[in-house]
Amino acid sequence: MLKSQLLPGNEACVKGALAAGCRFYAGYPITPASEISEQMSSELPRVGGAFIQMEDEIASMGAIIGASLAGVKSMTATSGPGFSLMQENIGYACMTEVPCVIVDVMRAGPSTGSATQPSQSDVMQARWGTHGDHPMIVLAPSSVSECFSLTVEAFNLSEKYRNPVIVLIDENIIHTKEKITIPSPEEIKIIDRIKPSEPPEWFKAYKDPGTGVPPMPAFGTGYRYHVTGNSHDERGYPTNRPDENELLIKRLFQKISRDSGKLQLADAYYTEDATVNIIAYGTVARASLRAVKEARAKGMKVGLLKLKVLFPFMRQTVEKILSKSSKVLVPEMNMGQISREVKRVNESRCIIETLxxxxxxxxxxxxxxxxxxxxxx
Amino acid sequence: MTEERQDFYEYLRDTKKFPSVWCPGCGMGIFVRALISAIDKSGYSQDEIVLVSGIGCSGRATAYLDFCTLHTTHGRALTFSTGLKLANPKLKIITIMGDGDALAIGGNHFIHAARRNMDITAIVINNSIYGMTGGQVSPGTPQGTITTTSPYGNLENPFDICELAKVVGSNFVARSTVFNVYLMEKLISQAIKKKGFSVVEIISQCPVHYGKRSGFKSAVEMLEWQRDNAVMINKSQETGQQDLPPGKFPIGVMVDREAKSYIERLEEFNNKQREKANAL
Structure with a gap:
């Protein structure tokens, strides 16, 4: 029988990663994410995985990309300053289509900010932190239970689309203990990257098989190919040809955008008859739900849309709410980051308020x- | 000779790649020939080796070679290599970097990979300049040298890559020049065979960006400079540059030791864990 446990968010996140098949972790100490490294250092050797504490976050990100190329699901976790350092290699993982998961436990402020206080101010860094045009998948758990389920989801999406996936967690979830019932392994859906079916001599590492996501063999398995952050052709070799450049960047975007209908992970509460709706994520969505319930008790027709996927921004789901609301409130622990996205897709449907x-x-x-x-x- | 060359074509990617990006007179081509030859003699198959490189002229080498090849970000090649090795310790990782790549932007990664005695062969092609970006001063540039960003002469001291690699714990440290082509091949061969972190520094020439501002009239003159100033040392000798006449530098094996490598320590740990589990 499945037992409920009382766990903090960081433990749920680690359990989610291990359940998803993560067997390599590289990290660098940073508050408030260090507990994830500590637990990984203890758990991974027990399941045949490898842990290493690298010399900085740049190195951590490089190491997880290397491990993923060797065929092992890999992850790192950090907070704002470390997340900034990872951006260069996050872009490399986008360009070279190497699956990996990055957990960013958001702390407050730019620079060192306040390491032990909560914030949601890395939303746009998660989306656009690395240079150049690139797609990005960003998930935002709002509870300990979602720290587990969305970490599993992060690995699955990363493997499915061959793109890094970022899990943005509010500091106040990572350190809050809550009841969680972890599903049995049979109940957890696991997605692994698709391997090539053709023999090595026919293999073209970056050729679109029709889905936009090329199969990915592990290094050392007989498929010899080139991986580069340079603009590359379908064999993976550097190119400056305009047609090849454009084909690559468009495919990187389209492999995810073509599936946008499947990436609508959100929970709606009381939105059916609501005239004023809240759009929120992370811990703020929980405060919002409480507020909605209390406002309902006062007779106000209000509702809540809780976003679990922040990027690619869930236009389809959000548009439905915008279309039937007179006003939408976007409360956030930042100066207004997701509210910009809401305003972008609103196109004057309703009035957007921010908190x-x-x-x-x-x-x-x-x-x-x-x-x-x-x-x- | 013809026969040998044919063998080596197996290691080159036939499609679309040649001619190479390197300028006429560059040392990279001679190095790649020596690398292939060393790999050929190593007994490793093409599928067992991963070649990793950073950014710069040296970084482009991997695209021409028929292995699993990973052209990473600037300075970070050793971090990717570390992840690859830990995820699959059976892979033989050879990491090719330049002097700016390995020691400026990647300096931290270099010393930590060496400190861990991580099982990686690191080859640093030291041409004393940032070639690909147009000849800026690098941590391999000697004092006084005129470059595009030291137009009045370099005020800084260059790194001694071998001394650095030695003090931070590498199992094998050696230096060759591109001129000493057979030595270069031999040292790479030795480095590939070693467990732990092995470093081969290769003094190379950049006639286009280094040579022309430093009074060298040709690549040949630069190779002659290598021939005239490199002094072969005995591995039992202390390698301090102070023992050599001014301007001369040592080549040969600087360090060859058998300290436990990272992977050896990891395997010992894993075996102990297995014994514990079996005992239960």
Whole structure:
């Protein structure tokens, strides 16, 4: 029988990674993500995996890409400053289509900021932190339970699309203990990268098989191929040909955008008859749900859309809410990052209100109710 | 000779790749020939070896060679190599870097890979300049040298790559020049055979960006300079450059030791764990 446990978010995240098949972890100490490294250093050797503490986050990111190319599912975890250092190699993983998972436990502020206080200010860094045009998948758990399930999902999406996946976790979930029931291994859906079916001599490492996602053999398995961050042709060799450059970048985007319908992971609460809806993610979505329930008790027709995927931004799901709302409130622990995305897809359908808190404290249900009362017609 | 050349074609990618990006007179071609020859004699198959490179002129070598090849980001080649090795310790990892790549932007990764005695063969092609970006001063550039970013002469001291690799714990450290082509091949062969971190520094020439500003009239003159200034040392000798006449530099094996490598320590740990598990 499955037992409920009381776990902090970091343990749920580690358990999710291991359940998904993660067998390599490289990291560098940083508050508030260090516990993930600590647990990985203890757990991975027990399951035949490898752990290494690298000399910095640049190296950690390089190491997980290397491990993934050797055919092993790999992950790193960090916080803002380390996440900044990882950006160069995150872009490399996008360009070379190497699956890997990066957990960013968001701390407050630019620079060192406040290492022990919560924030949601890395949203746009997660999307656009590395240079150049690139697709990105970003997930945002709002509970300990989702720290498990969305870490599994992160590995699955990463393997499926051959793209790095970023899990953005609020500091206040990673250190909060909550009840969680971990599913049995048979209940967990695991996706592994597709391997080539043709013999090595016919293999072209970056040829679109029709899905946009080329099969990926592990290094050392007889398929000899070139991996480069340079613009490359379908064999993986550097190219400057305009047609090949364009084909590559468009394929990188389209391999994910063509599946946008499948990447709509969100929970809607009381949105059916609501005239004012909240769009929130992470811990703020939880404060929002409480606020919605209390506002409903006061007779206000309000609802909540909780986003679990931040990028690719869930236009289809969000548009439905925008179309039937007179106003939408986007509360965030930052100066307004997802609200920019909501405004971008809104195209004047309704009025977008924001609630931005940067005191490095969580947003409370009371603050959200107050704002709802202000904007409610 | 003809026969030998035919053998080597197996190691080159036939499609689309040649001619190479390297300028006439560059040392990279001679190095690649020596590398292939060393690999050919090593007994490793093409599928057992992964060639990793960084960014710069040396970084382009991997695209021409028919192995699993990984052209990484600038300075980070050893971090990717570390991940590859830990994920699949059976792979033989040979990492090719330049002097700027390995020691400026990648300096931290270099010393830590050496400190771990990680099972990687690191080859640093030292042409004393950033060639691909147009001849800027590098951590391999000697004091006083005029480059595009040291137009009044370089004020800094260059790294001694071998001394650095030695003090941070590499199992094998050696230096050759491109001129000493047979030595270069022999040292690469020895390095590939070693467990732990093995480093081969190869003094190479960049006639286009280094030579023309430093008074060398041709690549040949630069090779002659290598011939005239490299001094073969005995591995039992202390390798301090101070013992050599000014301007001369030692070549040969600087360090050859059998300290436990990272993978050896890891395997010992794994065996102990297995014994514990079996005992239960």
């Amino acid at each position: 931005n808190k940067v005191s490095y404290e969580p947003i409370t249900p009371e603050e959200i109710i107050k704002k709802l009362e202000e904007i409610y017609d």
